[in-house]
Amino acid sequence: MSSSFGFTAFRSKRQQALYEKTFAGRYAKNFKEKPFLYFGLPFLTLVTLGQFLLTEFYQVKIDRDDKRVQNINADDLEKSLNKRPVDLKEEFYRLQNITEDNKNWEPIRVKRINGEKDNVLAK
């Protein structure tokens, strides 16, 4: 573990020369000399552009949710629930009839459950 994080591995001169010919070796050398060009600039660019890329991904999610909402319109919903067709005007008159009928009512005292107080003060 200790060879990987933060500790520089020992290399002989020949090993070092060979290492510097590899891609990692060249990058390590360049990185040491010009950290901004070889790390800072690409990193900041990635972070800046990354947010726009991620925005696209998030937009896809929002569009998908949006589509799901759009797919279900009122007619389809009615059909799927097997409901009677509803017309606003007819509903209005129907409800009016109900209210006319509602005038014929009187309060009825239901039987109390066994043991329940009837809350009548005087008999």
Next chain:
Amino acid sequence: MNNNFLKQWILSTNHKDIAVLYFIYATFAAMVGTSMSMIMRLELVHSGDTFLHNNFHLFNTMISAHAIVMIFLAVMPALIGAFGNYFMPIAIGAQDMSFPRLNNISFWMLVPGLILISSSMIIESGAGTGWTVYYPLSGILAHSSISVDLVIFGLHCTTISSLLGAINFIVTAHNFKGDSMSMMDMPLFAWSIYITAWLLLLSLPILTVGITLLLMDRNFNTSFYDVAGGGDQMLYQHLFWFFGRPEVYIMIVPAFGIVSMVLAAYSKKNVFGSVSMVYAMGSIGMLGFIVWAHHMYTTGLDTDTRSYFTSATMIIAVPTGIKIFSWLATIIGGSIRFSVSMLFALAFLVLFTLGGVTGVMLSNASVDVAFHDTYYVVAHFHYVLSLGAVFGIFTGYYYWSPIVTGLNFNKNLARIHFFLIFVGTNMTFMPMHYLGMNGMPRRISDYPDSYNAWNEISTFGAILSSLSMLQFAVVVENQLSNGERVTNDTLINPAYTFGNTIASETLEGHSNNAIEFNSPAPLAAHMFNTPVSKFVTYVN
């Protein structure tokens, strides 16, 4: 008054003396802020009226003042004012700050700030606006008293203080380094203060604009925010959060710097990937300026805007993740010593990550609709700030106080302090996640009975946290009156530090390469007459 005392403490232009003043000031403000949080938690211990006798506006006032005092008068002065002033010039080998007199003004502008903000609490009905001071709640119709004006003036004072300080830090970093030191040679702590200074410089003027326009709306009949007069109240929110978002990073980035130094020192290893750490801090700061609307998801922004701000906010997790993994890589394979400052740094690492994870959840616009204005948000930002930035302050205190005072603290007392604050703050804020997920709204002083249990636990945690502040006072008192003197023999403590590499080259034979740990303790008021430069050619 003794003339020397006056010169040293009132008229001082020495960065070390001013830093000590900042620390004393911040500790005082933290005590004030903690006492207000106790009042809030005692009111919230049960449902119904428990502590404030149904004076719910007082509760709102406490909420507002607690946040303003903690952010502007405790955390910022401690991290930037105290640690930044003391150790940033030393870390880059500078004699002092660039503009020493400006430094003095920076500090003394904070004193009227505290007076104004404290007065705002007790004059008339107090400002129950929250630290955000949103319009129209902060308008003349909702808050007719002078309290909101006092808060605005108080914030003006702290803004002037921080702006002057920021200019000072930036100029010092550019001009007062030794000739041989490049920007990339600066230690991570100096970098963290430098980046913070830029954030302050670019964000604080926006706050000043926002609250000054509010002042005019309140007192001079303008209508910048008043819809009836053609204004737009959303403008205030945009202006406030354009400042408010970077403000969060202003508080946490210096703590990043301190934690980096301490983790390296007590793992006996260099910080892993210090260049990427610098760029991570830089990009966190940069992104901080373009994510402000994630505080405003429920204000009716269109979906395009919300999707942009969601993804921009989520991107912040990348540089933050780089920092967390670099710290882990620093610790792994190191020879770890669990000093008190290391305990605080390790706790910071865990708890800040926890706060960051809940932050990613909140960054999602769809999820935030449910979480907005609940205790989940309160839990999130206290994990990041109370358990992040404040733990950073204690990390710095236990790391550097022996070389500042020349006296060692009692380690057992300090360990008790760590234990109390760790248990106390976690017990306070962890239940808030559950309360928030169950829909308990923030900034309301009462709640249904079903929230009682977690609130009781939370209040018990708050009592422990307050005790930990008292314990910290005991540690400091013991250190100053009874502390073991730090001598040159005991100076190399910790055994290895990660700091100014230029200085380590001039001081041969030291495994310890931070200037502050190589100089006799307590550090001299004036350490070097010229900037430290490289005398010895360093062969890699």
